Amino acid sequence: MRLSTGMIYDQQMQGIQSANSSWLKAGNEMTTGNRVNKPSDDPVAAAQAVVVSQAQAETSQYDTARIFATQSQSTEETTLKQVADVIISAQTTIVAAANGTLSDADRSSYATQLEGVRAQLLNLANSTDGNGRYTFAGYQSDKAPFTTDASGNTTYTGGTVPITQKVDSSRTLVTNHTGKQVFDNLTSSATKEPDGKDGESNIFSILDTAIKSLKEPLSGADQSKIDLESANIAKTNRGLSNALNNVSSVRSEIGTNLQELSNLDSKSGDTTLNLKTQMNSLIGVDTAEAISSYTMQQAALKASYTVFQQMSKLSLFSLNS
Structure with a gap:
């Protein structure tokens, strides 16, 4: 299977966007103190949280x-x-x-x-x-x-x-x-x-x-x-x-x-x-775990940027030289 430069670029960008999304999600959890900040994060827990909130x-x-x-x-x-x-x-x-x-x-x-x-x-x-x-x-x-x-x-x-x-x-x-x-x-x-x-x-x-x-x-x-x-x-x-x-x-x-x-x-x-x-058990986040996750996602994002920078310097000509 041939890998074009455009395909490699797209894959790297998707990796960066995914890492960035995970990093932002971890940061949001750490800021709000909640694991569930919108229904899509955990539909079941979100529904139960509504009942508890009432x-x-x-x-x-x-x-x-x-x-x-x-x-x-x-x-x-x-x-x-x-x-x-x-x-x-x-x-x-x-x-x-x-x-x-x-x-x-x-x-x-x-x-x-x-x-x-x-x-x-x-x-x-x-x-x-x-x-x-x-x-x-x-x-x-x-x-x-x-x-x-x-x-x-x-x-x-x-x-x-x-x-x-x-x-x-x-x-x-x-x-x-x-x-x-x-x-x-x-x-x-x-x-x-x-x-x-x-x-x-x-x-x-x-x-x-x-x-x-x-x-x-x-x-x-x-x-x-x-x-x-x-x-x-x-x-x-x-x-x-x-x-x-x-x-x-x-x-x-x-x-x-x-x-x-x-x-x-x-x-x-x-x-x-x-x-x-009860509410905390449904949507709350463990602080230590949130900090650890944030640090890990931040490191993964930096790694994605590093790989992208290195891959962007490569071309078929440089590989054949």
């Missing part, structure tokens, strides 16, 4: 969701701690106001204190988060959840459904309770009224009863009037106790949620590490 994206999405859920629950817990402190303060005032020897001026002074307590609770009930959304308004977080009418009655007008967040593939948690659940609700263990009926659930109405009662002058009043106002103070005391128990119940649920979010974060950390390891 799992990584989903895990990251839930990680972000838990961050927001934790922030919301922490904000609510901070607010409810203040609410509990204010209710306890109101209880202390009510106990003092129950003293039957108080003058009308003293009673009026306690009523003023309770009005201040009521204003604090209303401010907390209509509090907002750092983004201007009302914490206890449910999904109607763009407007204050508690409104007061012309008669001074405060009622809940916010959303009826608490805000929830999917924090894992199979878990959804409440991230914000409604004001109805916190400030206008009774637990199953709530103390009933002497007649066996449920007590007042609206904490603002509970305080209104005491405020109105303490503003009633008892100087010179008959015993039935005194007994009536004393009963109103006792009713308020029961109502505040029930309200505090309800707030404590919500706080307990929040504490459980925060613990679960922490556990899910730990689980996610393990999942993230496993997925990263």
Whole structure:
């Protein structure tokens, strides 16, 4: 078989191009740290890597969701701690106001204190988060959840459904309770009224009863009037106790949620590490092997250039001389 100069040239060029391609591929693997940089490098591994990548994206999405859920629950817990402190303060005032020897001026002074307590609770009930959304308004977080009418009655007008967040593939948690659940609700263990009926659930109405009662002058009043106002103070005391128990119940649920979010974060950390390891086994490259391959391919490319240079100097005339 005759070998023409053109044929020899083409073969040498193909050798150089092949060596150069292998060298560039090795360099790309070393730079990216990946053995598979495009589907054609390893179709099977590339297909499996897509599935793992989707799992990584989903895990990251839930990680972000838990961050927001934790922030919301922490904000609510901070607010409810203040609410509990204010209710306890109101209880202390009510106990003092129950003293039957108080003058009308003293009673009026306690009523003023309770009005201040009521204003604090209303401010907390209509509090907002750092983004201007009302914490206890449910999904109607763009407007204050508690409104007061012309008669001074405060009622809940916010959303009826608490805000929830999917924090894992199979878990959804409440991230914000409604004001109805916190400030206008009774637990199953709530103390009933002497007649066996449920007590007042609206904490603002509970305080209104005491405020109105303490503003009633008892100087010179008959015993039935005194007994009536004393009963109103006792009713308020029961109502505040029930309200505090309800707030404590919500706080307990929040504490459980925060613990679960922490556990899910730990689980996610393990999942993230496993997925990263799996991805690396599919498309990752051994660093030492990549450097060795790069060095070898570089040497092969230099050898190809050397051979090409030597062969290009040859011709049929030089071989016959």
